[in-house]
Amino acid sequence: MAEHIELGDIRVEVQRKNNKHAHLYVYPPEGRVHISAPMHMGLDALRAFAISRLSWIKAQQRQMCAQSREPEREYLNRESHQVWGRRYLLEVIEVDAAPAVELKHSTLVLQIRTGSDDVRRQEVLECWYRELLRAKLAELLDKWQSLMGVKAQRIFVQRMKTRWGSCNPTTGNIRLNTELAKKPPECLEYILVHELAHLIEPTHNARFLALLDRFIPHWRQLKDELNRLPVRHEKWDH
DSSP states (O other), rough: OEEEEEEEEEEEEEEEEEEOOOEEEETTTTTEEEEEEEOOOOOHHHHHHHHHHHHHHHHHHHHHHHBBBBOOOOOOOTTTETTTEEEEEEEEESSOOOOOOOOETTTTEEEEEEEEEHHHHHHHHHHHHHHHHHHHHHHHHHHHHHHOOOOOOOOEEEEEEEEEEEETTTTTTTEGGGGGSSSSSHHHHHHHHHHHHHOOOSSSSHOOOHHHHHOOOTHHHHHHHHHHHHOOOOOOOO
């Protein structure tokens, strides 16, 4: 039976893992609250932990409710798309050739085979966004891994519904959301530094915040900017 904690009108889901510490998450779009808890930690201790973060939980939920959503994409001509924080108008060109994507001035040109539906158009564009992000990451990793004295084992770029990024300090693997290719480049840099810092300090404690302050002093402004920007229209899993 799944465990949970009730904090007034807030339900906190509890999932047991082989963690050393409890980790608390607030997931979009509605602000679902989740604790990844060590096997040995009792519900009373977890309740006290959640209560200690209650003001943060409520702030996150308010922010998620207020954050605007992008309109659902249809992948038609003159539809608005974002690349590195800039707005481009989609131009769809149907040809009997391999798919291709190119930026031209204020236009995002999608070359697609004749008769391709919106699902195929989305697949081609998402693949292009992933490669765009990987190319930018190559230069950022060279810079930040050297500066921070860490090295990620593997970097995964993928579609993520609930986070901009994640890090598993045990394996050294980092995952980054493809959607970051639509946001200003400095937002990607902030998320990368955040996840690399978890290779030094796994939790969001004072030491972790000190690392962010040291390596990217304006990280709070970047975090606020990222949280103000519209997020992808999604049919979210609950």
